[in-house]
Amino acid sequence: MESQIESKIYRVIDANLNRYKEGIRVVEDILRYGFDNKDISLKLKNLRHKANLKSSLEFIKFRDAQNDALKPTLNLELKRENLNSLITANLKRAQESSRVLEECFKLFDAQISEIFKNARYELYTVEKEILKLNL
Template identity: 50%
Template sequence: MTTKPFPPELLRVVDANLNRLKEGIRVIEDIERYVHNDKDLAASLKSLRHQCRIEPLEPLLSSRDSINDVLRPTTTSEMNRTDLRSILIANYKRGQESSRVLEELYKIVEPVLSERFKQIRYELYTLEKRNLLSDLNG
């Protein structure tokens, strides 16, 4: 299957969501690795994070305009973290939402990538449940 060129006006959306997805996973991964010493969960998250890539990177970098992002200033709700659990929850949601955006956008140009981001989203749902319910039960 030949992929269609990605609409240039959407590259910035892809770049932002790809970064958001990888950053969210990395926050969770580091908490599980360094705070909870959970090798299995950290390894699962690391593997998932490594699946979050789009080649070539140059068009995404060219589209980036973080200085002029209209929502760049931190909102009050982003500062509403009370403990590590609230950070984990926020970052699972960040990853799930970003993978959904990528899944939807890639439906129009490269369905294989759309499916990859869908699988990443579902894996984040599974890891979130395992992680957050084990915190309550253990």
């Protein structure tokens, strides 16, 4: 792969590693501190830690937050209807990011791609568990 294209993909990976961890962290903290739910909090923590890759520092070199084309906040992102919509939005964020990571890592490392594929399915399961709680 050409190095210029590689750097673009590394930027995509960096952004999605952050998005994945951030989305999970929001839900993890709500379940942990807001509802003292140790089981789901631990599942989320374990999922978040799957994104702690040895190569993460390599991807940061390609970060360009200043020039992010969608950096300004969209109006629909400014408000959440309730706690469930907050949780759902952040789980979707993590699920979508895990899909992007799964696809991008197919170019470099099939094992890491599988990690994010499995994480996405685990997130679907955790989302269902959380929705059953009726928070």
